Amino acid sequence: MKVIPAIDLLDEKVVRLHKGDYDEATIYNDDPPAEAQIFKEAGFDHIHVIDLNGAKEGRFVNLDIISQIISKTGLSVQTGGGIRSYRDAKMLLDAGISNIICSSMAVKSSDEWLKILDEYGSRAILGMDLKDGKVAYGGWLETLDKSLKDFLQPMIDRGLSTVLSTDISRDGTMAGPNLKLYQELSEHFPQLNFIASGGVSDVSDLQALAEQDRYGVVVGRAYYEGNLSLKEMRKYHSAE
Template sequence: MIILPAIDIKDGNCVRLFKGDYSTVEKVCDTPYKAAEQFKAAGAQYMHMVDLDGAKDATLANADLIIDVAKQSGLKVEVGGGIRDMAAIERYLNNGIDKVILGSAAVKNPDFVIEAVKAFGDKIVVGIDAKNGMVCAEGWIDESEINYIELAKRMEDIGVGQIVFTDIDQDGTLAGPNLKQLDDLVHEVNCRVVASGGVSVLKDIINLAELDVYGAICGKAIYTGNLDLKQAIKITSKI
């Protein structure tokens, strides 16, 4: 299982939210560059970055900053937030980003996902963010009537190979990941599942590894010091 430390960017700052609520924004590091540098020093090979402004406003608000942070870090970076057309995908992939995450588009414009997968293959990841099992879009503001497993199956059918699943109720809470929903998802689809939301301590990482998920995204727990990133990477490299 791989570990993906996370950088969420709002107004150019490295921040965290509580349960996806933009009113709870909290700056957690001096700069995104410093956070990425610390991740690399801990042994990370991958990084997860989200443009929170872009996710809410359907723009690439922080794209230049994200591309530069990724380039300076030397890590393999996946990016989500505001990616709504092929030009946005190309902008990231042509500038060194390893994978792009399509979230709202998977709900509202599945034809775009089909087009993207045909053009870019495994560079396309779908982010499924759910509240009470139902998928949310537009920066988690817009709740749909689609169950997260149903959407995952639809995405797998069109060729998506990797899904990032977030339980919004767990995100930023340090209350542990939703193991039940993740276990159900892993058993319902064959694509790789990356868990996001709620990771607090090393035990959470071990629990996720036992579910056979492909990866775990860790954010707030690293910044608070609850989770030792270096130790988490070392342990998962042996699982």
């Protein structure tokens, strides 16, 4: 299982939100490259970076900071937030981002999203936020009136391989990941790699996800709040 440390960027600082609420942002570090270096020195080679300014403004804002992280640490980065078009995605991938994560675009601009899948394949990750079992988008305020199969199958047909799935009721809460949800997703879509996101609270959650043979997990608040150590994260991490 890939354990992927998270850095959420807001106003050039490392923060975490509670259930996506910008008014509930906790600042953990005002030097994002330094934070990334901590993960590098702990033995991680890939991190998850979200541009919260970009997600709010509808345009990618923090490319300069992410470029600094890459150049200073050598880490590979998967990133999302404010990616609204094929042009946005191409810009980021051409700038050295290893993977881009798109969510709203897959709903609102599906033709452009499918074009990205056609051209970049596994470098394109679907960010699938779920609310009561339905795909949520538009800042989690709207849900898609379509089954998951009808939503995902056209993307699978075009080469989608990896989905970062967040149960938004648990994001930033440390209430534990929705293990049942991830198990059901894997059973219904065995051809996809699912990265769990949201709710990880301590090492027992990593153990439970590893026992499910989950492809990956993003770890954020649990680490920043001291509930999970880098050593514990490394124990369950495999780069393969």
